[in-house]
Amino acid sequence: MDLHERIARRQSAHNGGRLLVDREYLSPAVHASEPVGRGSVLERCLDALEPVFDGELPPPIAVAGPPGSGTSAVVTALFAALNEIFGDSGRVIGTSTRTDRSGPTTWFVYIDGRRVKTPFAFYRAALSTISDETVPESGIGTDELRGRLVSRLERPNHRAIVAIDHHDEPETLAYERVLELLGSVEDDVTTVAVGTSEPGDWNGPTVDLPAYRRHELVDILADRTSTGLAAGAIEHDSIRALADWAEGNAHNALAALYVAASLANEANEGRIGEDHLETAMADVPKTGVHIDRTLSLSSNRQKVLLDLLSVSENSKPIREVAREIESESSVTASTVTRFLYELADLEVLERVGLDSTGSGRRPSSVEPRFSPIAFRSLVAE
Template sequence: MNLQERIARRRSARQDRSIIVDRDPLSPVVHRQEPVGRGPVLEQLLDTLEPAFDGELPSPVAVVGPAGAGTSAIITALFDALNDRLGESSRSIATTTRAGSTGPVTWFVYVDGRRVESAFAFYQAVLSVISAEPVPESGIGTDDLGERLTSQLTRHDRRAVVAIDHHDEPETLCYDRVRELLAPVNDSVSTIAVGQTEPDNWDADAGSTITIPAYRHHELVDVITDRASTGLAPGVLDHESVRELAVWADGNAHDALAALFSAAVLASSTDADHIESGHLEQAQTAVPSHGVHVDRTLALSETRQQVLAHLVDVDRDGRPIREIAGDIADRSTLTDGTVKRFLYELADRGVIERVPLPTTGSGRRPSSVEPRFPTLVFRTLSSASTTDDLDENPDTNTDGVTEENS
């Protein structure tokens, strides 16, 4: 965004007396083109990937960091910069010799494991970057897509560096499975495992590890300030509040941005002219301690997002799952049993948490459920609506493909 656009948007915000100038920079699911305070880590990664500049494959690497350390932001920013700076229209890196012949080509491919749960989806994600032709979304088999990938990388001068993000989260493709899917083109592909932990059985023979530390307080202050300066109108958030928010988030940029986003939404909803301490306190309450990234909820199917949206609204205090499921079913076209099954499934995924309730008998101890994600952010960003009926087919996602086959 150029300077003239920034000035125009801020003038508009002042005229409208709105707190939020642009929601995207405040969002914890939106990454900046240049992550704040991560220069040394970017240099480490560039050192690792440098062989690609000479047409060689870099060694495999695991990029590991705690929740909110910015592992995804760093990889996406780096891959975008490499493709944009060195690539052609095909998003490839190409070098030209003195004689004018085209040299080796290396594609940098980022795959979001939260949205890739099958071999078919994985091949689609990779081909969407390395193939100049449109990639079919249906009407073709997984093996056919695998053959297309192989044909793209059979030339000795065609290579790809594939980063699989969130490989260590429930329901995503694990790193070993990704390596199996890429086995036919093993000599043309290098991989990067991105997550909170290294892949299983990872050692020096498998590849190196780059550890990304949690943000220090002053670094997180810079992150929040950078986002607020672009997303908020001038003067609506004072520096002391920024500092306190950074201390509260304790190195977790996701939690800090989730609370900032929530506080801005709360302040806007009350027509306040600045973000007050009460808004921040309420926003922090809506961000669970040691919770999950809100993007994990946004990656769910439409139906499951709607179940979560209803879950946020219903009374949960001290109530067992069966009663909560009944309330959600009453607000939708789903049956009690289907909603209950979804709640148990989402608890197994770690998106919500089962909370034991007191028991008065000798039977099985009942439990309730509580969200483990930032509820205000989810409510604002989710495409799910609590006013519309849920899809009558609970096993169908928004693309109309049954989840068992997706």
């Protein structure tokens, strides 16, 4: 966004008296194109990738940090920038950095394990970064796609660095699986494993991210509010309160900010009040999962989640919840039940044991491990 655009948004915000200037910039599911407050981490990542600058491939690297510590934010930003410089997408963009460069082509491929879960999807995602031809979505075999990837990488002076993000979450592409899929081109590819922990029996270099410190969280929140909200829409004290509450978890801080802003906006108030902040912090579970985990689900699961939120005031057995959801949707209770168990396996829901009501096995209930208000708002888009 250039300066004119910023000013225009600010102006329209004042004219319309609107609180939300840029909803997307406030979204906890969207990474900033340039991470705030992670300069030293970026440097350490570049250190680990140093051989690239000499036209070599570095050894496999792990990037690990606790939830909300910015691992994804750092890697997505870094890979986008590096791919601009070292990749060769075939696009005719004559940036100065590009024309100065000589030497081998190195693509920086970012794979989001939450959305890329099958071999077919993996090859497809990799190819779309590496090649500028359009990659079919179906109607073509997985072997065919692998063949295209291999032939592209086997050419001299062509190689790739593949980041596999969220490799240690349930049902995502595991790191070992990616290694298998890359087996036939392993000499031309190196990997970056991004997650909350290193892959099993890891003995390569690791870039460890610490949780954000308080003032860093304040900077992140201030950056988002200055662009996303009308001027003066939030007190600096409120930002500090959010940062304190989030205890280093940037996702939780941003989610609560987003919820508070949404509440104030819906109430047609020009600024975020104390009550909005309180409600927001209560709505975002501190030990929950990233909101993007819910957003990466298929639409029918999201629908079931929405129904669950509207149905379950107090914790009821899964069987009853499923029956109520059945009446609002087109699927049977049996299918809803299975979805709810699956969502619990994905850690999106938490199973809560209930007291036995009679004979038979003890029922359990499910509760969201994400912010309901943020989910409703983000899914509606």
